[in-house]
Structure formats: C-alpha cells, structure tokens
Amino acid sequence: MSLTSRIDAAVSAALMHAAGGPDAPATLSRALPYACLPGGARIRPTILLSVAMACGDDRPELSDAAAAALELIHCASLVHDDLPCFDDADLRRGKPSVHRAYSEPLAVLTGDSLIILAFDVLAEAAAVAPLRGLELIRTLACRTGMPHGICAGQGWESEAKIDLSAYHRSKTGALFIAATQMGAVAAGQEAEPWAELGDRIGEAFQVADDLRDALGTEASLGKPAHQDDLHGRPNAVTELGVEGAVKRLEDILSGAIASIPSCPGEAMLAGMVRKQAERLTPVLKPARA
Amino acid sequence: MSLTSRIDAAVSAALMHAAGGPDAPATLSRALPYACLPGGARIRPTILLSVAMACGDDRPELSDAAAAALELIHCASLVHDDLPCFDDADLRRGKPSVHRAYSEPLAVLTGDSLIILAFDVLAEAAAVAPLRGLELIRTLACRTGMPHGICAGQGWESEAKIDLSAYHRSKTGALFIAATQMGAVAAGQEAEPWAELGDRIGEAFQVADDLRDALGTEASLGKPAHQDDLHGRPNAVTELGVEGAVKRLEDILSGAIASIPSCPGEAMLAGMVRKQAERLTPVLKPARA
16 A cells, blocks of 8 residues: 555545544534545655654554554644634635634634544554553644744734744754654664754755745645735745755755664664655655655 | 642642743743733642642652643643634633734744643653653643644634534643553542543533633633633523523532542542532532532
8 A cells, every 4th residue: 555545544544544424523524524635735744654664663553653643634724723823714625714614613622523533543553552552642732832832823823922943843854853753662672862863854854845826826736825024924935035945955854864763673764754855845856865 | 728728829839840040031931920810719639639639649749740731731721722723712711812912933932932831840840750751741642632632622722623522621631541540540549430520520510611602701710701602602501591501500410429440539539520510610509418
C-alpha cells in the first residue's frame, strides 16, 4: 500500500470513531470529515510514517494511529486558524472554510472534536503497546498545546513583542518535530534523537511556505495568497528575495538530511525529505541524481 | 487533606505543565490559570474523587490527575461556550469571561490548550498504571468529543430539530458519567457499572441548574440569570413549576443513590451525592438525619 493510501485509510478509520447515528448532531457529524477530507499534502503524516518505516515499523497499527492523530490535530488547527477572530479565511484547500460552509459555532466545535479524537485514536491503538502509546500521547500534547506547541505559536500573534524564533518553532516547527518523534516512538525508538530532523524540516517548510505565499495565486494554493504581506507577518522572501530564500531552503534541507539518526532506512528517508520539499516548492530544482 | 484542597492542588499542578518561561507567549500563559482559578463548585472532580475513595483509591496520584483533567475539560468548555458565537457571556464565576478579559483569539486558544493539557496530565500520571491511564484517556475522550460527549451536546444547539434526551445526556450528563467512571477506573474498578450513577447525577444537576437559572440573580450566580428563557432553551421550572421541579429533583436523587454499585464506601458516597445537591439547590430541604 502506498503511503498516501495508508494515511487516507488511517484518517478515515479515525473519523469513523467520531461518527454517530441519529443520537448525534447531524451537522457537526458532517463537519468533521469535511474538515479532513479530501486531504491537503498530508506532509506531516507522510514524514511520520517514513520515519517509522525507516525504523522498522514493527507496530504498523500504532504508526497508522499516530499518523491519523497528527493529521487530525493539523486539520483542527486549520479550522480554528481560519476563524473570523484569527485569519478570517473564506477558503481552505480550494473549498469554503468550515465556518463559511457550516457556521462559526460548528467550526469551533469541529476543531475541539478533532483534537479530542486525535487523543482517543492514540489511546485506542495503544492497547498493543501501552508504553509507546502513552509516549505518543505525551509527544503529541507537547507539540500541540502550551507552552511550546502550535497553540503557543498562535498565541504569539497576540503579543506586542514577538520572539520570532520561538514563534516559528512553535507555530510551524512543532508538528514537524511531532512527526519525526512520533514516527520513531511508534516503531519503538527513542524520541529525542529525532527532534533535530523535525525541527529542520519545519524550518524548510516555513521558507517553502513563504515562497508559495509570495509567488502563488489563490487558484494554485487553494487559499488566499499574499497573506503574509497583508497581515504584516515576517516572510523569508521579503527578507532575502526569491533567490536568497531558495538558497536558504537548500541549506536547511542539507542540514536536515545530515541530521538523520543512523537507522536501517536512512537513505530512503533522505530521499523522502528532498522529494517533499520539491513537491511543495516548484522553484526548487530537482537534485541531480 | 480535604477534597477541595486535593482538587485545588491537582488543578494547580496540572496548570504548571502548561506554564512556560520567556519562550512562551505571556498573555496566553496568564489566560490558562485565569480560566481555571479560583474554581467554581468543582462538583465533577469532587464526584470523581469521592467515587475513587469509595473504591479504595489505591493510586491517589492517578485519581488526582483524573480529577484535574476532568476539571480542565470542564473549564475549557466554559471558555468556548462563553464565546460570542455561542452564549456571548460577559461574566463567568463573578469575573469577566476569558474573551472579555483577554480577547476572542486567546479564548479559543485557552480552550484548545486546556483540552490538550487534560490528556497530557493523564498520560503523564499513567506511568504508574499504564492500562488504567489509557482507559481514563479513552473515557474522558468519549465523554468530551463526538458523537456523545459535551461537544456533541453543544453541536445539538445548531440543529433545527433537537433530540432533547440526547442533547441533555451529552451536554450536561456526559461529564458526570466521566466523573463516576474515571473515579472507578483510577481506583482499578470497571467503568461500566458506574455509568448509571453519573447519568442520574447529570439529570439531577440539570434540574438543579434549571432551578438556579429560574430563581437566581446575576449576583448570586456570578453569571447572567434567566438565560434559558432568553435563549428559548427547555427548562424544568418552565415545564413543571418550582414545586414540580423540586419533586423531580428528589426522585432523581433517590434513583442516583439506589444505583451506587456495591463498594466499601457506598454510604459515604450516598451522603456526598445528597450534600452536593443541597449545596447547589438552596430550595432543597436537607434530608432528615
């Protein structure tokens, strides 16, 4: 099964947990899959499963649950970030954002329900390996909540003075660190040696996202372009120009690949990191074979 | 240590997990304890710890974590329910609601962070008893998210046609079922026999809340009164009159007490249920000794 099929199957299976019959509110029941399907690039669960496979993936039901949980948290964060009180975004992945398609109350509840579902899915799958499961839950919570997860990242936007490094690390980097660490933990490896890879992929993703925001169009992105300029947010293209930003992205990718801990699938993993970056950044020239 | 002190200590310890240094956003860091301290009646964690104690409470660090996690979820739900797109409430527990005191973005993030923190606290405490810990996480998730938790309850308010029984069971009852079941699980007992007690306490609480909303004032409640009439929500006092509602409350309490599973602390538990009901409902006459 391809990684994409594995992830789609895992996310769909996770959503089934939250699906109710006539004794559940029908509209909220529809809003949950709406927020998650069809998916975006699924880059975080792809990294997670790639790391798990590079480490042997001896508990695939656990790595599947981890991939689904991470993607659910990512989708929840998109639903809440799109709310009128944050980005007030009308579009997401080429269709109306959840609060536009349903309502603001249902968007708040969709995000809440997806966060809860993520932890439920991990706890259920943990039956096969309780200690790994508990560490997956703790890792996901650490990278999602306060003081260092994506909630903290979003919280920085309410501060008069922003610590840019802490802001980027928590807002964008946190879920990439979760991806590499959870992949390793699901396969029975230690989390700590995998933090640097996630951190660097997060940095690369930030620069790639800056490039796409600066160079893309609403049609090509499936969401409004030029939002960083509009909201006065820092952007690597504004700072370094297109060529400078591409150069920085190349440097970060080299560092990311160099940081991969020794494991059976090291070379495969390096290829995946490069491929994901090229997929997200059409201005990046494919590496020479 | 009194139950109240145990709960306060557990909630404060839980909040310390989310407290960051200068590398965390300061305002969101302040909003989390603001939303939880000082507490309200703490009725859910009181029930949880009472059940745990009635069952022997052989892992007090686990029941403390469970009590804190349940209270964090309850506080998160209050913060989100108070948002302008739901109840638009200015006051909560006698002080400005979180979105009034901080901002709407920070209120969304405070709720999200408290939900995540609840699962983190349980996963950390689970180190002493992994299987109990995982069941606590699953029980809390089941009673909080979709399709039958408090998110579902709130989701019913967006439906044109409301299933009143499902609505009350999920909106109010769910966290009381979580309270009795988590208390039992933390002490190594099965969850299932404890569902009925939680369900009945939830019904009793609903009628007690209806009485308080109908008879109270903003000053006595620490939040706006007569909200059910204002929002056209069903209320037992509107339906049955004050005397009829008090009679129904008495009947539900008798059923609740009769449903307590056989355990060493059965009599103590019956006393606690009665006492909590009297505390919440001044119109209820104290039971004859």
